[in-house]
Amino acid sequence: MQQKNQHDYSVVNHSVRKKDAMALVTGQPVFMDDVVQNHCLTVKLLHSPHAHARIRSIDTSRALQVAGIECVLTYKDVPQKRFTLAGQTYPEPSPYDRLILDKELRFVGDVVAIVAGETKKAVDQAMKRIKVDYEILDPVLDFRTAKDNPVIVHPEENWISLCPVGADNKRNLCASGMEAEGDVDSILDSCDYVVERTYHTKACQQAMMETFRTYTKLDPYGRLIVTSSTQIPFHVRRILANALDIKKSRIRVCKPRIGGGFGAKQTAVSEIYPAIVTMKTGKAAKIIFSRYESQIASSPRHEMEVKVKIGADRTGIIQAIDVYSLSNTGAFGEHGPTTVGLSGHKSIPLYGKAKAFRFAYDVVYTNQMSAGAYRGYGATQGFFAVESAVNELADNMHMDPFVLRRINMVQEGQIMPAYYGEKNTSCALDRCLDRVKEMIGWDEKYPSKDMGNGKVRGVGLAIAMQGSGISNVDVGSATVKLNDDGFYTLSIGASDMGTGCDTILSQIAAEELGCSLDDVTVFGVDTDASPYDSGSYASSTTYITGQAVVKACRELKKRIAEYSKKYPGLSLKEIGNQSMAGNDISLEVTSMHTSPVSPPPFMAGAAEVEVDKETGQVELIDYAAVVDCGTTVNPNLARVQVEGGLVQGIGMALYENIQYTDKGKLRNNSFMQYKIPTRQDIGDIHVEFESSYENSGPYGAKSIGEIVINTPGPAIADAVYHATGLRFRELPITPEMIAMGLDEEE
Amino acid sequence: MLIKMWLNGKAVRAHIKSDTLLLDFVREQGCKSVKYGCDTANCGLCTVMLEGEPVLSCSTLAARVEGKHVVTLEGLQDEAREFGEFLADQGADQCGYCNPGFIMNILAMMKELDDPTDDEIKEYLAGNLCRCSGFVGQMRSIRNYIKSKKEGRHAAEESA
Numbered sequence: 086m087q088q089k090n091q092h093d094y095s096v097v098n099h100s101v102r103k104k105d106a107m108a109l110v111t112g113q114p115v116f117m118d119d120v121v122q123n124h125c126l127t128v129k130l131l132h133s134p135h136a137h138a139r140i141r142s143i144d145t146s147r148a149l150q151v152a153g154i155e156c157v158l159t160y161k162d163v164p165q166k167r168f169t170l171a172g173q174t175y176p177e178p179s180p181y182d183r184l185i186l187d188k189e190l191r192f193v194g195d196v197v198a199i200v201a202g203e204t205k206k207a208v209d210q211a212m213k214r215i216k217v218d219y220e221i222l223d224p225v226l227d228f229r230t231a232k233d234n235p236v237i238v239h240p241e242e243n244w245i246s247l248c249p250v251g252a253d254n255k256r257n258l259c260a261s262g263m264e265a266e267g268d269v270d271s272i273l274d275s276c277d278y279v280v281e282r283t284y285h286t287k288a289c290q291q292a293m294m295e296t297f298r299t300y301t302k303l304d305p306y307g308r309l310i311v312t313s314s315t316q317i318p319f320h321v322r323r324i325l326a327n328a329l330d331i332k333k334s335r336i337r338v339c340k341p342r343i344g345g346g347f348g349a350k351q352t353a354v355s356e357i358y359p360a361i362v363t364m365k366t367g368k369a370a371k372i373i374f375s376r377y378e379s380q381i382a383s384s385p386r387h388e389m390e391v392k393v394k395i396g397a398d399r400t401g402i403i404q405a406i407d408v409y410s411l412s413n414t415g416a417f418g419e420h421g422p423t424t425v426g427l428s429g430h431k432s433i434p435l436y437g438k439a440k441a442f443r444f445a446y447d448v449v450y451t452n453q454m455s456a457g458a459y460r461g462y463g464a465t466q467g468f469f470a471v472e473s474a475v476n477e478l479a480d481n482m483h484m485d486p487f488v489l490r491r492i493n494m495v496q497e498g499q500i501m502p503a504y505y506g507e508k509n510t511s512c513a514l515d516r517c518l519d520r521v522k523e524m525i526g527w528d529e530k531y532p533s534k535d536m537g538n539g540k541v542r543g544v545g546l547a548i549a550m551q552g553s554g555i556s557n558v559d560v561g562s563a564t565v566k567l568n569d570d571g572f573y574t575l576s577i578g579a580s581d582m583g584t585g586c587d588t589i590l591s592q593i594a595a596e597e598l599g600c601s602l603d604d605v606t607v608f609g610v611d612t613d614a615s616p617y618d619s620g621s622y623a624s625s626t627t628y629i630t631g632q633a634v635v636k637a638c639r640e641l642k643k644r645i646a647e648y649s650k651k652y653p654g655l656s657l658k659e660i661g662n663q664s665m666a667g668n669d670i671s672l673e674v675t676s677m678h679t680s681p682v683s684p685p686p687f688m689a690g691a692a693e694v695e696v697d698k699e700t701g702q703v704e705l706i707d708y709a710a711v712v713d714c715g716t717t718v719n720p721n722l723a724r725v726q727v728e729g730g731l732v733q734g735i736g737m738a739l740y741e742n743i744q745y746t747d748k749g750k751l752r753n754n755s756f757m758q759y760k761i762p763t764r765q766d767i768g769d770i771h772v773e774f775e776s777s778y779e780n781s782g783p784y785g786a787k788s789i790g791e792i793v794i795n796t797p798g799p800a801i802a803d804a805v806y807h808a809t810g811l812r813f814r815e816l817p818i819t820p821e822m823i824a825m826g827l828d829e830e831e
Numbered sequence: 832m833l834i835k836m837w838l839n840g841k842a843v844r845a846h847i848k849s850d851t852l853l854l855d856f857v858r859e860q861g862c863k864s865v866k867y868g869c870d871t872a873n874c875g876l877c878t879v880m881l882e883g884e885p886v887l888s889c890s891t892l893a894a895r896v897e898g899k900h901v902v903t904l905e906g907l908q909d910e911a912r913e914f915g916e917f918l919a920d921q922g923a924d925q926c927g928y929c930n931p932g933f934i935m936n937i938l939a940m941m942k943e944l945d946d947p948t949d950d951e952i953k954e955y956l957a958g959n960l961c962r963c964s965g966f967v968g969q970m971r972s973i974r975n976y977i978k979s980k981k982e983g984r985h986a987a988e989e990s991a
Binding site: 100109111114115291342343375376582584730731732764767770 | 848859863864865866867868869870871873874876903904905908911912914915916918919920921922923924925926927928929930931934953954956957958959960961962963964965966967968969970
């Protein structure tokens with residue numbers, strides 16, 4: 086095994102500042118609403134008040150009379166070809182089930198009409214004057230009853246599924262499937278210990294600070310120029326072409342600085358609305374989602390109910406894992422068929438000694454907001470279930486959950502049958518787990534300690550993995566150019582959404598080119614000017630695009646060497662300057678990269694909580710996490726990824742609740758009702774790295790962005806169990822649940 | 832209605848609607864550092880100084896600043912840079928969208944609290960949400976900033 090710091094890099098593995106840092110901290114105008122022209126149409130959306138309804142009639146005449154109103158669009162005004170908003174490579178696994186506006190409304194918040202006008206005020210006034218006669222239909226609101234329900238969410242004939250994902254709209258199925266190896270049932274029957282439990286996680290919101298927003302205008306060639314806060318500029322180009330039924334060549338998408346994404350902006354939530362306004366009116370238009378709209382009509386995590394059956398022999402060796410995931414994709418299928426896969430593909434392979442596994446799933450349509458991509462992408466839901474089941478198994482066996490994991494977890498060099506049969510090429514999970522145990526003080530604190538003041542402390546553990554890009558699918562590209570005076574330009578199609586990939590990829594370029602970071606300028610993303618990249622998602626940017634940067638730089642170095650051979654004795658500065666005239670050796674290289682494998686990063690997380698037995702209040706005292714993401718290209722940025730992801734996971738575990746009324750209306754439609762953690766809610770967080778070295782990644786790097794959200798759910802739930810004796814199989818675990826549970830026990 | 836006020840030290844006369852929010856007003860005046868984040872006074876992104884006190888500009892009518900001084904991060908560039916370097920050195924600036932409101936409140940805190948404890952810092956800044964950083968790197972940067980301010984003060988005292 087290669088040890089960290091084995092390589093003495095000069096730029097990679099250094100905690101340099103983000104290239105855009107000083108602009109950000111001084112509040113420079115770099116975000117979408119800062120960079121676009123002020124004088125443009127304001128676009129707003131009229132949302133459905135009903136979970137399931139059909140528009141009998143819609144009268145916009147009085148709305149159009151409001152001074153300053155440019156247009157009011159309804160289902161009669163839009164193309165009738167269905168499409169998906171999911172940012173995925175073509176052909177998308179997500180079904181084509183949307184229209185820009187539809188006569189049938191499928192959730193509270195679905196868009197009824199698009200209003201555009203000169204001022205916000207005029208638009209607000211016009212919205213009130215739209216008269217809609219709704220035929221109210223029965224909704225399907227409980228995802229457990231959705232499959233084969235008489236209420237069909239997508240009965241329409243032009244619904245299409247492009248990929249064989251087991252979809253059937255007539256059965257409310259967005260996807261379904263099963264895979265297995267070995268005889269799970271008979272192995273489980275022969276196990277000495279078996280745990281069979283069902284776990285439930287809700288449709289948590291990414292809640293990035295910058296809400297969804299897009300600006301559109303026409304350029305002198307009549308092309309649609311889209312400036313959008315998006316993780317997926319190239320997919321947005323295709324999605325808009327599909328939605329508007331125009332040629333892709335007519336669309337150009339640019340990404341300014343993005344105020345956070347976390348997967349939310351891997352779905353084209355806001356782009357279609359101003360785009361159709363601009364196409365209809367020829368005028369520039371902009372939409373800024375309110376926080377309310379970002380909560381009720383966006384792209385949150387898929388609610389899942391995951392049933393786990395796991396069995397071990399007398400010595401604690403896990404023999405078989407059986408997982409069934411029921412996923413709620415809501416009214417539309419964005420990311421439905423793919424997120425569910427991760428609930429099994431990432432969780433099951435952690436236990437490398439199992440002889441058999443089975444993973445089955447159904448993804449169902451309901452009349453709730455469509456789900457989408459959120460950091461962890463289904464793996465998070467799977468880990469809450471499988472890791473909780475492992476904790477329950479340990480408890481049944483009276484075995485320390487640390488020990489149970491230590492003797493079962495996957496090792497470097499093993500083949501992982503439930504992970505597409507991939508070999509585990511780089512893995513320091515053993516070191517991660519050992520270190521996290523020390524950091525939390527497991528031996529002194531496990532399982533719990535009564536503080537003597539009505540409060541009890543408990544500790545809990547979990548381990549996790551994720552992928553690094555989607556194997557054989559994700560594509561990253563980089564263009565590297567030598568310029569006069571010898572500076573380099575790096576162009577990328579990957580979207581920096583605050584994570585710092587512009588800087589990280591520049592570090593990789595500088596390391597490879599042997600120059601300082603300041604000698605590399607970075608540009609991204611404009612679909613006209615940037616090399617193609619499938620986008621910043623699936624934990625792919627460092628691993629996939631990073632390797633494209635390596636390739637491009639290596640080729641450029643060869644070209645520079647070729648030039649030097651022709652004109653010996655020149656410095657890089659002289660080459661840069663001289664090559665600008667009388668030169669036919671192109672000192673500009675574009676390279677593309679994809680990977681046949683998706684090497685998992687690994688981590689271990691441990692929580693210590695303090696529960697007030699009187700009130701049920703849980704205080705997170707300490708959270709320790711140790712991550713193996715391969716080489717940390719920028720240790721500071723990697724650390725902040727971990728801290729930020731942990732806090733989102735803590736929010737999911739303890740605070741962020743999603744509650745619908747019996748009419749299908751979301752109650753948690755603001756930051757008043759949807760409580761993301763504040764800095765007072767998170768206790769002490771300690772992060773360390775135990776790095777393996779992944780040969781297929783740039784400088785040994787794997788991924789970090791998503792894995793970090795996976796451990797808090799199961800670790801905190803087990804810590805609460807150790808403190809209270811109450812086992813919670815649904816998140817979030819609220820003080821009410823604990824207080825009432827303790828009350829019942831008495 | 833006509834309003835007269837000072838924005839970042841400059842006198843401004845502008846016509847506003849009676850229900851114009853201070854957030855929209857200062858952005859229209861070119862102060863784009865002031866961000867919109869929530870509608871419900873929960874996130875702190877829109878924080879500006881009104882007569883030296885931090886206020887949420889999303890919950891303040893522009894009409895209320897008649898005759899008063901409003902300062903945004905555009906008017907505190909040196910201070911923003913000074914603290915911002917510490918934030919950048921942790922990589923905790925991240926997406927940057929919450930940075931301006933957060934930094935406004937740090938500057939306010941430094942005026943209000945003398946040598947604050949971690950708990951006091953957390954309490955003072957509880958109204959500033961951040962979804963990227965998990966707050967931990969922000970805390971490191973604040974600690975380093977306070978330390979450097981103290982050292983600067985000691986050095987100044989010693990040389991005096």
